[in-house]
Amino acid sequence: MKRPTIADIAGRAGVSRSAVSFALNDQPGVSEETRQRVLAVASELGWRPHSAARALRGGRAGAIGLALQRPARLLGAEPFTMELISGLESELSARSCGLNLQVVEDTEAEIATYRRWWAEHRVDGVIVLNLLDDDPRVGVLEDLHLPAVVIGGPAGTGSLPSIWSQDAAGMTDVVEYLAALGHRRLAHVAGDPNMRHIVDRTTALHEVCRLRGLPEPVTVRADFSDEDSAQATRRLLAAPDRPTAIIYHTDLTAVTGLEVALEMGLSVPDELSLVAFNDSRLCRLVNPKLTALAHDIPGRGAQAARMLFAAIDAGPGAESQPAEPYRLLPRGSTGVYRTR
Amino acid sequence: MKRPTIADIAGRAGVSRSAVSFALNDQPGVSEETRQRVLAVASELGWRPHSAARALRGGRAGAIGLALQRPARLLGAEPFTMELISGLESELSARSCGLNLQVVEDTEAEIATYRRWWAEHRVDGVIVLNLLDDDPRVGVLEDLHLPAVVIGGPAGTGSLPSIWSQDAAGMTDVVEYLAALGHRRLAHVAGDPNMRHIVDRTTALHEVCRLRGLPEPVTVRADFSDEDSAQATRRLLAAPDRPTAIIYHTDLTAVTGLEVALEMGLSVPDELSLVAFNDSRLCRLVNPKLTALAHDIPGRGAQAARMLFAAIDAGPGAESQPAEPYRLLPRGSTGVYRTR
Structure with missing residues (x-):
């Protein structure tokens, strides 16, 4: 690290370090001539004091x-x-x-x-x-x-x-849509249940299912990774009473879920419907394209x-x-x- | 912005601002008792001088x-x-x-x-x-x-x-592979020709075509966006002597190129082959999956x-x-x- 230091400036200007410090901080203790020489050398070496740089932006870090x-x-x-x-x-x-x-x-x-x-x-x-x-x-x-x-x-x-x-509203839309399509056994591959938006979605899911007279939905936790979502999906689909629709907490976990469903020989959407929270190019590139809850x-x-x-x-x-x-x-x- | 300032510390400690400055910078000019009081107040207010913080990391910005x-x-x-x-x-x-x-x-x-x-x-x-x-x-x-x-x-x-x-080597591999598959009219949707790796790829493309006795390949410029790549691809494919293989400078531009080829009714790979520099999930999600030059x-x-x-x-x-x-x-x- 060869950033110009006070010592570099002092050496080049042929003055003491404290003279440099006085000059750069606009304090008394050096002659005007020395101050000018120090400032010229400092500028030549590309040195800029923190405080001066910050002052240029009104004290902001930028x-x-x-x-x-x-x-x-x-x-x-x-x-x-x-x-x-x-x-x-x-x-x-x-x-x-x-x-x-x-x-x-x-x-x-x-x-x-x-x-x-x-x-x-x-x-x-x-x-x-x-x-x-x-x-x-x-x-x-x-x-x-x-x-x-x-x-x-x-x-x-x-x-x-x-x-x-508006996570509760988003989930409500999806569940009502799936219910209208005839789905009754819903599952939710959700993220960390300590996160507020996951709680909101899960609560809405269970509430709408109750109001609609659907069986209690299954919520399983998976992190943001492929592996975790794949494992959660395999477990859901291997269960005796497997869901007919799964809602994923992200686009990436839903894409992985689709891959697992196809790997297990299920036809999407005839035997299984899939929905992703978050829309992205990933959702539009897969076959079939993924239904998504989009937001900008x-x-x-x-x-x-x-x-x-x-x-x-x-x-x-x-x-x-x-x-x-x-x-x-x-x-x-x-x-x-x-x-x- | 209510970050604790020297003035805040001075006010709380009941001393002058310069006393605070002396105390925090460990300079003479204040009593040991004042220094201790200032340091206690500063710590209580969460203040940490730049230099002290930097010193903790050996002068590093971190x-x-x-x-x-x-x-x-x-x-x-x-x-x-x-x-x-x-x-x-x-x-x-x-x-x-x-x-x-x-x-x-x-x-x-x-x-x-x-x-x-x-x-x-x-x-x-x-x-x-x-x-x-x-x-x-x-x-x-x-x-x-x-x-x-x-x-x-x-x-x-x-x-x-x-x-x-090793961009020249990567391009050489692709061109030799395409030539072995029977392709003769190659095109290259390339990025900014001021970039060194684009120059290396383009030079290698033209060199290998020359050595193999293939017609002069076409290199067209497109930036990193969908729109630019789509337009470049449409022009290439609308030309009377359209290429039979196109090499794209990124995965995203290649995915867009595939969409354009399908939109124009071309069969991939029967009528047109496509290759992407950079591999990613995008290349594996499209249908057909994109041939890619992968690197980690x-x-x-x-x-x-x-x-x-x-x-x-x-x-x-x-x-x-x-x-x-x-x-x-x-x-x-x-x-x-x-x-x-």
Whole structure:
């Protein structure tokens, strides 16, 4: 690391280190001539003090932070994160604002990252994903006064503004559609049950089934990976009373589910219907194409960035906003179920 | 922005701001008792000076930088960038190192970003993508002494270590394979001809065609987007002497090319063969599956991160390394061409 240091500048300018420090910090203790020489050498060496650089941007770090609690290897496989980042960047790049990404192990590491980013002036605000029940991140961010926008909610985000996706409404749409197609045995391959949106979806699923007089649906947990979803799907389809329709928590897990169904000789959609939360190119490339609950993920990223800039500029008190609702896009993977 | 400031600490501790500054910077001018009180209040308020925080990490920023010269909206569509980031993160997360992402308009903006990151101690090094002919970034990074690893090369990277993909060899494999299948009229939907790897591929394509006695191949330029690739493919296929095989510079552009070929009523591979540089799930989900030149993109990201850490730790002089060669994976989109 050969970044120009105070010592480099001192050496080149032929003055002491403290003279350099005085000159660069515009403090008394050096002659005007020395100050000018030091500034010229510093500029020549490409040196810029932190404080001067920050002052140029009005004390801003010029970056926002996104901590990702996802195994690194999954980032490349699942479209959601990159589509969200793409939407964030569409707003950030217009402001020449950077994005600090940090993959973290768990919520504790995520909180430590927020503390460090804020204490070291590395970010002006953060985007928080996957709101939990009783989310410990909320209180920490409030205490730090670190501007933040939560994607999730609206309940449980304290004073932090949020963009709340309408997960219960999305699930309700799907279940009513499947019920209308004649499906009675539904299954749900769901993500982490500590996540607020998974709870909302699961509650809605069970509620609608109860209201419609359908049997109790099965919810099984699978993470974001292929392997986990494949295993969950195999178990569901090997059970004596296998479901006739499965709802997946992501597009990637649904694509894997389709592969497993075909591998097990089931005809989609004649014997089994499949639906994905999140739409992406993956859903449209498979055969049959996957029915999906679509929402504009880059649009949500851009909305989050705009809300975060507002929170950074105007301080706390920003309003939470609903995201646009999910749109159910029926494609080839769902069909009428006829009892045989 | 209510981050604790020197003034906040001064107010709470009941001392002057300069007393706080002396105490936090461990300079003379305050009593030991005051120093202790200031440090206690500062810690209580969650304040940490830049320099102290940096010192804890041995002067390191604890982050590396990646500037992306891609329109933000494309980041979500194309697997390459996210797979590369996924590979970088697999090494970064093990070291709790952050990744600073910045979407930039052009090379000039990218260079300005490097200067700013380095001057402000925001990154310890950078990964450079898409090496250009006479790349101006190389000289700037050398002058800054900013540790950097170039993905591309090995020629034209100056003293910077690089991971060079074997693009000429990959193209040679494909062309020889297509020639062996009976193809004579080849086309190449290529990216930016200022990029070194595009030049290498194009040169190899023309050279192998010449050696094999095939007609001069057609190279057309298309960016990374769907629209551009679709238009390029439509033009190629509408020409009187249309090619019997097309080689695309990315998986996404090849998937789009396949859609256009099917839309125009051509049978793949009977009337037209298609090959993609880069393999991903996209290639395996389409029908027919796309023949691809595969390389381990997350693996390359991880390799780049390891080389960058070595350059940061040990200083300049790190060796360039070849990436693993491309592997040609023939799938359903390529077949024997029979003259009709």
